[in-house]
Amino acid sequence: MYEITIIPRTLHFKQPAGTSRGVYTTRKVWYIRITDPKTGRFGVGECAPLPALSCDDLPDYDTILQRMCEATAQTGEIDYEALRPYPSMLFGLETALAHLHAGSLQLWHTPFAEGKEGIPINGLIWMGNFDEMYRRIEEKMRLGFRCIKVKIGAIDFNKELELLEHIRKHFSPEQIELRVDANGAFSPTDAPHKLEQLNEFHLHSIEQPIRAGQRLQMAELCAHTPFPIALDEELIGINDTEKKIEMLDTIRPQYIILKPSLHGGLRGAKEWIGLAAERGIGSWVTSALESNVGLNAIAQWCATLKPTMPQGLGTGMLFTDNIDFPLHIEGDCLWFHPEEEEPDLQDFLNR
Numbered sequence: 001m002y003e004i005t006i007i008p009r010t011l012h013f014k015q016p017a018g019t020s021r022g023v024y025t026t027r028k029v030w031y032i033r034i035t036d037p038k039t040g041r042f043g044v045g046e047c048a049p050l051p052a053l054s055c056d057d058l059p060d061y062d063t064i065l066q067r068m069c070e071a072t073a074q075t076g077e078i079d080y081e082a083l084r085p086y087p088s089m090l091f092g093l094e095t096a097l098a099h100l101h102a103g104s105l106q107l108w109h110t111p112f113a114e115g116k117e118g119i120p121i122n123g124l125i126w127m128g129n130f131d132e133m134y135r136r137i138e139e140k141m142r143l144g145f146r147c148i149k150v151k152i153g154a155i156d157f158n159k160e161l162e163l164l165e166h167i168r169k170h171f172s173p174e175q176i177e178l179r180v181d182a183n184g185a186f187s188p189t190d191a192p193h194k195l196e197q198l199n200e201f202h203l204h205s206i207e208q209p210i211r212a213g214q215r216l217q218m219a220e221l222c223a224h225t226p227f228p229i230a231l232d233e234e235l236i237g238i239n240d241t242e243k244k245i246e247m248l249d250t251i252r253p254q255y256i257i258l259k260p261s262l263h264g265g266l267r268g269a270k271e272w273i274g275l276a277a278e279r280g281i282g283s284w285v286t287s288a289l290e291s292n293v294g295l296n297a298i299a300q301w302c303a304t305l306k307p308t309m310p311q312g313l314g315t316g317m318l319f320t321d322n323i324d325f326p327l328h329i330e331g332d333c334l335w336f337h338p339e340e341e342e343p344d345l346q347d348f349l350n351r
Contacts (some may be wrong), residue, residue, distance in 0.1 A: 002034050002076055003034070004072065004073045005032070006065060007068065007349050008028065008029070008062070013026065017318065027319065032046075032069060032093060034093075035092060044099055044293055045093060045094065046089060046096075046297070047089050054236065054262055055087065055262075069093070073091055075277065078094065083265070084239040084240070087260070087268060090268070091261045091265040094266050095301075098297065101156075107296075107300040108303065112170050112300070114312060118331075118334055118335040119311055121310070121311050122177075123145030125150040127130070127155070128350055130155060134166065135338060137163060141171065143332075146310075146332045147179065148167065149180070150164065150178070150182060151183065152185065153184075153186070160319075164178065164180070166205075177196065179205050179230075180203060182207065182210075187210065187211075188217040191209045192209050205230045205254065206228075207217050207230055217248075218231070228282075230257050231251065232257040234253075235262070239264055239268060252279070254282065255282045255284070256273075256282075256283045257283065257286055258286075258311070261288045261294065264290055274277050276332070284309055285298065285311050286300075286312025287314075291319055299313050301327050315333050
């Protein structure tokens with residue numbers, strides 16, 4: 001029914017991307033091109049598992065992806081049950097088909113896709129040494145971001161507190177919303193004290209204070225935290241509906257953060273959001289170091305959710321060998337400009 005081509009690529013970061021799990025300088029992705037032989041129209045999706053983090057970061061990724069693509073090509077439909085364990089593959093297939101059916105990069109009809117509304121986003125401060133992070137914070141504040149997310153856990157904790165103090169000296173919580181992401185850097189023993197110290201800076205939330213998989217300790221933290229806890233790594237690999245419910249009911253976080261490439265593709269992420277909302281748990285959406293192909297798909301989908309709080313969608317412009325999309329960060333919002341000429345995706349994939 002369809003013809004599907006897989007194009008693996010290695011993307012190169014403009015500058016090293018530091019996380020608590022190490023520093024990324026390159027990023028491997030697999031682009032999927034789905035072509036309808038009857039019309040010649042095609043759609044492109046991006047499969048981008050994160051090394052040592054994604055549940056489908058597997059040594060035989062290429063082989064499994066090929067098999068899933070062949071099944072989709074034959075039936076013209078996605079086998080969601082077969083793809084539950086492979087969220088990045090599911091995301092690539094979902095968004096390639098959305099692109100094919102839409103016929104343009106405006107994947108859904110929303111004010112964002114029409115260029116009438118932007119999506120509020122946070123300004124992301126990557127891990128680095130004190131001086132690097134200080135400069136990045138100054139730059140984000142100069143650009144007018146009203147929500148800043150600081151990755152912590154890589155340098156001395158007291159230095160990180162200094163950085164947060166610097167922001168609060170210049171901007172009140174009403175002027176700038178502050179989020180931090182610990183990526184599991186705290187131990188269950190020291191986390192309560194560190195949360196108390198962080199609370200002095202009137203933070204919106206902290207992501208994943210302790211590493212995933214410690215449910216009882218995380219539940220205890222969420223029950224007694226002085227400010228909201230948001231989970232993202234904790235959700236990875238939980239693809240069955242009943243297991244999602246069990247995790248949410250056990251830990252009871254204040255927020256969850258959805259990265260479609262990590263958390264079940266678009267369908268799985270939407271399920272997470274619905275289950276969380278039923279329990280009074282908030283959520284927002286972020287990208288996971290995809291190129292502009294993946295970022296556009298996430299942003300177009302995110303716009304259908306009508307977000308009101310800042311989302312994490314500022315990471316599509318990180319690569320030297322990216323492809324230009326009509327996506328622009330203006331002030332503290334991501335905008336899509338449909339009047340701009342769409343990029344030549346065929347040419348990009350044939351390079």
